[in-house]
Amino acid sequence: MIGGLGMPELVIILVIILIIFGAGKLPEIGAGIGKGIKNFKKATKEEKIEEKKHEKIEEIKS
DSSP, X not given: OBTTBOXXXXXXXXXXXXXXXXXXXXXXXXXXXXXXHXXXXXXXXXXXXXXXXXXXXXXXXX
């Protein structure tokens, strides 16, 4: 179960996406979603690194 969605709900969502975009556009949509997730993970990772740097700087100052 993903975020409260069961298998029947996911199948219905997939069918609606197929109807709206067609099977030919699915690889493009999937690639776009994948890139978005990758960028989000990268941004959160960079934020954590910056936070740790600031913590070490504060630790050194005190």
